[in-house]
Amino acid sequence: MNALAEGQTLKFSPGLTVVYGDNAAGKTGYIRILKSACRARGREDILGNVVSGGAPLAPVVAIKYKVGAEEDVREWSGQGEDDFISRVSVFDTQCAAVYLTEKTDVAFRPFGLDLFDKLVKACKTVRSKLEGEQRALGSSVLGTLQEKVPEGTAVAKLLSGISSLTKPETVQALARILPEEEARLALLEKSLQDVQANDPNKLIRQLTLRAGRVRALARHLKDVEKALSDEALAAVFD
Template sequence: MSDDDLVAIRKNVIAAARLSEELVEGESLDRGHLGISSNETRRTAILQLGPVENIDRLAPNQQLRFAPAGITLVYGENGSGKSGYTRIAKRLCRSLAADDLRGNVFAESGNARKVTVRYKVGDDEPIALEWDPQTDAPGVLQQISVFDSGNARLYVDTKNRVAYLPKEIAILEHHGEICQRLSQGFATDERTSLTRISVPFSTGYSPGSSVTAMLARLDPARTDLPIADELNTLAELSDAERGELVDLERELAADPMAMAAARRRMVALLGRIDEVLVGLQEALSNDFEVKLAAARATCIEADKAVRLSAMERFANEPFKNTGTDAWRILFEAARAFAISSGDQTDDRLPAVEGDLCLLCQEPLSEAGASRIGRSMTSSAARLLAWRRRRERGLKKHSAA
């Protein structure tokens, strides 16, 4: 039984319960599935197997005889051919699993395989048959069942007793296993469905009406559950009910309490919009533009004053443009180099006579030390002016 077969059986069970119309066509059971291809009711017995040609390495002129009644015991050492004759019997008779007949690996390939079989039906004379394994065996031999360790169902109980399960019992057991698997799947579906439908229904319907009667029937414990057509019919609205629904919608739209709540929400929203518009108006007003222009002019004047102060302070220096922005970049780079190349932790440059110059690394003269000192004073003044301009700009921006 494959998984696809099990799915098909499940669909057919659901269709049989009238929960679906999807019916899967399956293969019908016939006599061939039961291993019965003859209408013969008399007892059939095998009397002889062999001689055998080109099957395993069985002796070609050897015969394995069986008593027509009673028990025949066949014994021999490993490799004597017992399993080979058993495989022949499983192909001739009924068996849960038949093995392929193998040729003699030491002989030339392509030789035909043959088995001489003698059997007896009822009290008739024995019949001798040269059987080709490529053809079907006589149907009367299907009355005989062959069991071995390869196809018998083996069970070991607590007392370690070994029993072989006949094919008929195995079919019933397999049928029970399939029913159990289907039952587990349906139980899972039932739990899922119960979870989905375990919700409270609407209340307030008039007692004794068709709706209350239908709701009372929606109980998984009841056997008279309503069908889909009944629910659809009850859910349909009549023309009068549709007109009543339109009137109710109109009345709800004109409800004073609902209208008041809508107005209150609208007033709150408009108030918030007014606040945003007032703020935008103040930010874009002429007064704010005048303040920004004044602050910008103040910054420009302060920058000019600092530049003039630097030019006056360094007017007598050997190089032109000392104190300008380009010179300040070199000065700040020298300050960073001083911090990174020495043990000092502050931003002081060598400014005392005898200190080493950062560029030529020779002792500073009195004039060089004085020049560096004035530079540090000018740099500090420019930094202080920049900080003041920045603080004034931040204050005005915050006020805006």
């Protein structure tokens, strides 16, 4: 920050704080920082140390303060405008030159009149949110939902004729899942997991083997049935 030594801290007392030193000691550097953070005429840019012998680094500054009886410490890190620090006025010789030699508009806003600016900002924020909700409601959410529902189902018929007169009880009735439907869904999910987890070729071989065993059992039962038929028994005992 200018030619100030790194890591310097300037503390302000509750009363009067006097900063003194030789020429080029850095007093003006602190004033430039305060003029950037507070209210002042003739602000100056905060630069890095141009006499350091190398490329000046980006200046870094922080102002820590408390408001009233607050325990938490607030901090301004050199970016944007702080609502509380900007209430402090800074005056130096350059500010005096601005008042004396330049044509400026003198404006004074009593404390509290910034409420109107804040009200306008709040109204714009509310308007933006309401317009966003309106756009969301106006989008074809129902059409997207209808594409995911199979045609001919009770839900599809309800969505095709839904209106402001549709009773919530009708929608809730279709949204409920019966116990037998939950059991069927669980069975289908388990079957799907089994199919996805097993090797299809291996599953085909297993099912083919089982089918062969079932066919062999069926042939054996037919042979037993034929051997125990009335004709077979009559031929044995006659």
